[in-house]
Amino acid sequence: MRCVDKRFFWAACLLLLAGKLQADIAIHGETVFPVSGDPIEDGVVLVADGRIQAIGPASEVEVPDGYERHEAAVVTPGLIDARSVVGLAGMYNVPADQDQLDTTAPIQAGLRALDAYNVDEGLVEWLRSLGVTTLHTGPAPGALVSGQTMLVRTSGNTVQDASIRDVAGVSMTLGAGIARHFESPGTRSKGVAMIRQAFEDARAYGRQDPDERSTDLGKQALLDALNGDLPVFIHANTATDIITALRLAEEFDLELVLEGAADVYRVLDRVKAADVPVLLHPTMTRAGGESRNAAFDTAARLQEAGIPFAIQGGYEAYVPKARSVLFEAAIAAANGLGRDNALAAITLGPARILDMDDERGSLETGKRADIVLFDGDPFEYASRVCKVFNGGELVSEECL
Template identity: 75%
Template sequence: MKRIAISALILIAGLAGTSLHAGIAIKAEQVHTVSGEVIPNGIVLVDGDRIQAVGTAEEIDIPADYAVHETAVVTPGLIDARSVVGLAGMYNVPDDQDQLDTSAPIQPGLRALDAYNPSEGLVEWLRSLGVTTLHTGPAPGALVSGQTMLVYTRGDTVDDAVIRPLAGVSFTLGAGVSRHFESPGTRSKSVAMIRQAFEDARAYGRQDPDERPSDLGNQALLKVLEGELPALVHANTAVDIMTALRLAEEFDLDLVLEGAADAYLVLDRIREAGVPVLLHPTMTRTGGESMNAAFDTAAKLQEAGIPFAIQGGYEAYVPKARVVLFEAAIAAANGLGVDHALAAITLNPARILGLDEDLGSIEVGKQADLVLFDGEPFEYVSRVCKVFIAGELVSEECR
């Protein structure tokens, strides 16, 4: 009896090992690696949460115990370079609108981490359309609206979803700030208030760490001044873009421009400053400070050699967010081209956000965030049919 029991345990353990460790194989008519050439008749092997092998069907043998998924096209998981999803909700009611606090124009101590709802319907919606990673946080509209974060579009709690709890501090330049606050009323006052906030943070940083009082706002701005966090400056007009560049030079900031509708008017200045751009959604509504937004701005940034990514951004109306897949498709058709458009929502944002060691392309050793399409990704009739995050199938409804 003892020998039989031991044998049974060995068999059970062996079966459990097979169940736990068996990988998956993606067989695709095209593998868009983004970091390299498109692979026709390709295979991607996944072991656990990592990409194990990438190549043609002639080069790679699929292990017998691997689950096989066949598709027309596979791409890396899509990355929304800037969003408010998870703070702004799909129902557009006060209970799901945490994207902007208007009690004061400068609030760097606010954290997206404390408001993000991973169960928000918009998170699931974006995931089903191929978005596996979000850079989300406070919306533009305040001079300093708070701290952003990086999350996967999965998980039941914020702890399950979080990649990086602090990704940057959000700033806004432009006349639009005055819609939410009595002061500042002008651009000059806006910049003076931001400059004073930085000077106050500098003074705070010069105090003895053991004696200075706790101040969440100054602590956050000090991280920006010391280069620990980037300054994410939303600026659409050429005037405001140039102001952002001057502030970055004055305070030695790690600057990332957001929005940047007028970027094509100051391409040389942006390139000389070495500043990346999280470009407005291609189909953003034109008006006000974004009146010069254009379908071909992405192509002009690409031609100028400026690092950029396309963001989903924020809409004040339902459904509150744009889909970067659709935004990139329009940019592709307006001079950017398919390859660069796909990079603008995968590898480019991964590089700008410091995630490219793990995400953004289909390469051996990287995390297995993969999107399976039933046709070319930017074709109107193509659908996302399966989405994997870290090797886990998280969506399988064709949309």
Template identity: 30%
Template sequence: MKPILSALAGLLAASALTAPALAAPAAAPVAIIHARLLTMGPAGEIADGTLIVRDGKILAVGKGLAVPAGVQVIDAKGAIVTPGLFAPNTVLGVREVNSVKGTDDAKSASADLGAAFDPQYGLNPDSTLVPVARLGGVTRAIVVPAPGGDGEGGGDDGDGSLFDGQVLAIRLAGDLLVKPRLAVAMRFGENGAGGSRGAEIGLLRARLDEVRLYKQNRAAYDRGETRDLKLSRADLEALIPVVEGREPLLVTVHRAADIRQVLAFAREQRLRVILNGAEEGWRVADEIAAAKVPVILNATADLPRSFEIVGASLRNAARLRAAGVEIAIVSPDPAHRVRELRYEAGSAVAQGLSYAAALEAITIAPARIFGLADQLGSLQPGRAADLVIWDGDPLEPRSLPTAIYVDGAPQPLRSRALDLRDRYESGDGASR
């Protein structure tokens, strides 16, 4: 066995030396001048501003800044420059084709791996969906695992479907992974575990009690001296940061009554939670605000596709924000339509959300919600140099990026879809 392991280790070492580097090479310093900077930071909007990028970070932002020697200068000519957009609920990099199971690494079918399921190991930096999303100005995203098992719904607690898995952050260039284990995802309501809402609350309480018991008696657990626990050791370990309040539960929940139940359970268990979906959130907006719980929502969800969202409203985003709730806006599809994130924000503006709040909901707000605002989401010194130069208003569908930077590196304004379009428009496709 040892010779086999040694040979395998040698092969892995050799492949590591020959594998292409995934991270983008160090970008040259850049200064963008004469730009209308929507910084989403303390500086607010800066007319005719200058932004200087060095070593993948924002070096300086302001008006009338001196540009250091040896820096490439880009004249924005009054164009709007924003932080790269941040999509807060996607399966980018872990799902390619919805109907092809072999391309879907967004969920676990294992009975032993629910909360501990980590999608980072399925990330594909060559996914064709990443450049498509990036062309919509999206430079960062949150990957949220999908419900496990064979279906899209829940199941009983025995199939590991109470928790969906680990939430992580990615960049849309180079080596995708930014930070794993930001939260644990789960569902509550019609698609929750246990077959009913009462059963789900009971199961959830019991499982979290198991985590606390395990945490306090690891040695006894190793000796087999504790009672039998339903969760696997991997899931028990994954949920310790949740019961300690170091990681939130990202709870997909829809109707107002269920939102109240989630908020009450979080208070009882002293948990941090983030609400995902919350189509009827506007009905309990004051309660969500009082609990200081952020909401990730689809701004155009207004059809009563189930009994959980009979009260869905296009004004959900505006009403929640008016009540003081931190909101982040998602795209209409977590894989193939992430590029439409800014359209969703624009639709929310049409329904009463302020322009500033809408842009915030797709830049700095997702970064704050997931604890990344000290690195991402705004144009401030020291932040990652993710930025987009636009040829018009970024929330207008006909506007397009003229330049996109991720960690200070310029990105190609191309995708496989555009390459195929150009090939077949030119008539070259038939010969290839």
């Protein structure tokens, strides 16, 4: 065999071997929560090639020979942080790891989270160890238009490996807090006028001949939002700003998702009529400033009103920059939301809002094997995450 042929032969062998390094696994749980259906007592989840092959009671699911076995008290889908800045904001809170907000201009729609995301950031590892397998991350609140968000796995050696969707939407903020970062706008009306003008400029940009116009990354992102190709995530906490966000969405026919929304319980009827989902602030967010009306039972009120929502890890200016959705959902569960709805708010709820429920958010045959193993009730303070699988790969077993 010629040398070059041998190289190809051994390369092919290595590729075949690499494909088999990911073991077929059987996960047995005293209770398995598919989320998309009723809990399964004494349940089994079979995984092969990174996907769920079967799920059901142990009496009905036969475990094939050779499957690697794992035991847990409780088994859930991988958790999804519906909105975060992790990977852009770092745990050390020094200039070198603070890429979550550029303050050189109040409107920068061309910025991409993809270009700043750090797969080696310690906060990514921290969330992964707490069961978070998927992040919707990007620029922090604080600019009128701060850039483009992304969907990412919490494992992977490079951003290309980790990325699920390079661009998930356009991030915007309404409220008086923007004045902390920029000389203009100084008022709410000025800020909304600037956003409205940015959309009108993007609309005019779209009317130009594509072969003749100069490329403008910011206008193109806003044009994609106007065309319905990208959702717009507007961070708005006060009732006034929430209503303004709804008005902007109606005026420009935007696919709107509300973020933060501390006062949303005051305008539930308006939000429901607009058919707009909510990425709710962390349940334990500090109630001050524009979040001064935040309440522990807002998630329960959204559930009762039939408004699609998810609980986010959010952004905080102080260390560690983001909260754990596992802990936040536990508090919501204890304040009227209940265990099953709270678990859905950090799994299938965000998966549906972020349009990835065909792959993530629940334990169903054919879906990715993003799975978390607990040694007790996930929302009990003393319970621990013991193993985390992302696409069938064991990515954490720290038992935290």
